[in-house]
Amino acid sequence: DSGVTQTPKHLITATGQRVTLRCSPRSGDLSVYWYQQSLDQGLQFLIQYYNGEERAKGNILERFSAQQFPDLHSELNLSSLELGDSALYFCASSPSGTSTEQFFGPGTRLTVL
Amino acid sequence: GEDVEQSLFLSVREGDSSVINCTYTDSSSTYLYWYKQEPGAGLQLLTYIFSNMDMKQDQRLTVLLNKKDKHLSLRIADTQTGDSAIYFCAEKQGGSEKLVFGKGTKLTVNP
Numbered sequence: 001d002s003g004v005t006q007t008p009k010h011l012i013t014a015t016g017q018r019v020t021l022r023c024s025p026r027s028g029d030l031s032v033y034w035y036q037q038s039l040d041q042g043l044q045f046l047i048q049y050y051n052g053e054e055r056a057k058g059n060i061l062e063r064f065s066a067q068q069f070p071d072l073h074s075e076l077n078l079s080s081l082e083l084g085d086s087a088l089y090f091c092a093s094s095p096s097g098t099s100t101e102q103f104f105g106p107g108t109r110l111t112v113l
Numbered sequence: 114g115e116d117v118e119q120s121l122f123l124s125v126r127e128g129d130s131s132v133i134n135c136t137y138t139d140s141s142s143t144y145l146y147w148y149k150q151e152p153g154a155g156l157q158l159l160t161y162i163f164s165n166m167d168m169k170q171d172q173r174l175t176v177l178l179n180k181k182d183k184h185l186s187l188r189i190a191d192t193q194t195g196d197s198a199i200y201f202c203a204e205k206q207g208g209s210e211k212l213v214f215g216k217g218t219k220l221t222v223n224p
Contacts (some may be wrong), residue, residue: 043201045218098210100144102158
């Protein structure tokens with residue numbers, strides 16, 4: 001158990017809908033990272049937040065957005081969902097904005113029908 | 114490019130050593146990582162190596178880094194059935210906090 005929690009574990013929804021994935025980092029960690037794992041693209045970095053501020057951006061679609069709250073938990077919002085958004089979404093956390101190690105949560109499996 | 118390449122499958126017998134290989138492209142990579150993913154589970158950080166090191170050993174795990182060839186390997190000694198999983202190689206490129214992952218190597222350990 002890495003100490004990173006993600007909810008929900010599974011999510012099934014329809015095309016065009018909007019969902020919110022939640023992540024709580026390890027106690028004391030200030031950075032949160034979001035990754036998407038799909039069969040065709042593999043594991044792709046989406047975005048990083050550090051202490052409430054966006055720190056780095058990767059291959060994140062405009063339909064997706066994230067934020068980190070004062071209590072350091074983070075939410076990833078996915079809107080206008082498409083079939084191709086079906087994937088496993090991982091959150092990771094690290095102590096600072098430039099830490100060596102990233103610790104991953106168990107992931108949220110999103111299925112878009 | 115950002116590609117991290119790994120072979121997709123490896124099958125070994127229980128008790129043998131496993132060697133999983135990875136090549137990366139960014140010579141500015143600062144750290145290289147090995148993560149393990151068991152079915153239905155998240156990514157578990159196994160070990161990592163700083164780019165100025167050649168080797169790191171941690172119990173049954175040995176990481177070798179050839180920076181000239183941009184080649185990373187993970188050796189698992191005395192492989193057990195519990196080691197069956199997908200192993201991901203990842204690099205942290207200089208000036209970036211994101212991890213760039215390979216597609217993963219599925220290790221099957223046969224009794």
